[in-house]
Amino acid sequence: xxxxxxxxxxxxxxxxxxxxxxxxxxxxxxxxxxxxxxxxxxxxxxxxxxxxxxxxxxxxxxxxxxxxxxxxxxxxxxxxxxxxxxxxxxxxxxxxxxxxxxxxxxxxxxxxxxxxxxxxxxxxxxxxxxxxxxxxxxxxxxxxxxxxxxxxxxxxxxxxxxxxxxxxxxxxxxxxxxxxxxxxxxxxxxxxxxxxxxxxxxxxxxxxxxxxxxxxxxxxxxxxxxxxxxxxxxxxxxxxxxxxxxxxxxxxxxxxxxxxxxxxxxxxxxxxxxxxxxxxxxxxxxxxxxxxxxxxxxxxxxxxxxxxxxxxxxxxxxxxxxxxxxxxxxxxx
Numbered sequence: 001x002x003x004x005x006x007x008x009x010x011x012x013x014x015x016x017x018x019x020x021x022x023x024x025x026x027x028x029x030x031x032x033x034x035x036x037x038x039x040x041x042x043x044x045x046x047x048x049x050x051x052x053x054x055x056x057x058x059x060x061x062x063x064x065x066x067x068x069x070x071x072x073x074x075x076x077x078x079x080x081x082x083x084x085x086x087x088x089x090x091x092x093x094x095x096x097x098x099x100x101x102x103x104x105x106x107x108x109x110x111x112x113x114x115x116x117x118x119x120x121x122x123x124x125x126x127x128x129x130x131x132x133x134x135x136x137x138x139x140x141x142x143x144x145x146x147x148x149x150x151x152x153x154x155x156x157x158x159x160x161x162x163x164x165x166x167x168x169x170x171x172x173x174x175x176x177x178x179x180x181x182x183x184x185x186x187x188x189x190x191x192x193x194x195x196x197x198x199x200x201x202x203x204x205x206x207x208x209x210x211x212x213x214x215x216x217x218x219x220x221x222x223x224x225x226x227x228x229x230x231x232x233x234x235x236x237x238x239x240x241x242x243x244x245x246x247x248x249x250x251x252x253x254x255x256x257x258x259x260x261x262x263x264x265x266x267x268x269x270x271x272x273x274x275x276x277x278x279x280x281x282x283x284x285x286x287x288x289x290x291x292x293x294x295x296x297x298x299x300x301x302x303x304x305x306x307x308x309x310x311x312x313x314x315x316x317x318x319x320x321x322x323x324x325x326x327x328x329x330x331x332x333x
């Protein structure tokens with residue numbers, strides 16, 4: 001499963017289905033024998049209050065589906081479709097190479113696990129705190145199943161990135177990439193369409209420039225293109241020489257996340273617009289982050305993006321999330 005599919009599926013569960021937090025349940029419709037099963041499968045559910053909640057949600061049309069935090073993720077990866085007539089909503093236990101593991105075990109098998117770099121998360125990564133797990137969906141938001149707040153599968157803000165109006169916020173401890181998911185860069189989002197363009201078959205700079213009200217020379221300069229006759233299908237081009245365009249391109253490539261955060265930072269941090277623009281001119285795709293921000297600076301110097309490493313080595317200690325940005329940019333140049 002691709003990360004974009006995982007995000008779409010957990011969002012669908014949160015937005016389009018009736019759900020209830022039920023310990024040990026990976027998407028079963030709360031109908032018929034399932035009601036008895038999940039009133040008795042776990043000490044947590046045997047509590048009189050929880051049993052009453054399960055019974056109150058039982059045998060509705062359309063049905064309510066039960067999940068707990070890690071079983072939301074496993075259920076989706078096991079093929080959950082929301083099929084009301086299937087015992088587990090269409091999921092097949094321990095299928096698709098995904099084992100039955102706990103939230104704490106799941107974060108331990110993840111790749112690129114970090115307790116920082118929150119603003120650079122890729123949609124589809126899991127976010128974790130002791131005994132609890134969710135899925136990052138982008139824009140500072142996560143989907144989690146919890147008895148807290150709405151007592152179901154819900155969308156919440158990742159407080160590590162920042163609170164968001166209209167959402168409850170949780171502070172997580174770690175995040176990482178699931179080994180069962182293929183992570184790829186997203187398509188250019190609609191919000192970035194004015195600043196970034198993805199080259200398709202038949203394109204040339206003249207055609208692109210005319211369509212977007214700019215010039216071949218301006219496009220070449222913004223993207224550091226040496227030969228205006230050579231562009232490649234799939235390339236992401238910045239339509240203007242601006243920090244906003246650079247952020248949108250880097251976000252579309254999956255190098256950084258939370259573009260609004262970095263656009264705001266670019267207005268505050270000296271030389272950050274230049275760093276973002278020059279990085280975006282060089283980077284073609286997201287790669288593994290460097291081990292340290294110092295290694296990131298070293299790589300950026302080697303790539304000709306940074307000429308004053310001492311400034312950035314000093315700034316990383318005072319600018320929010322800058323170490324994570326340097327690691328991400330340095331790993332991808």
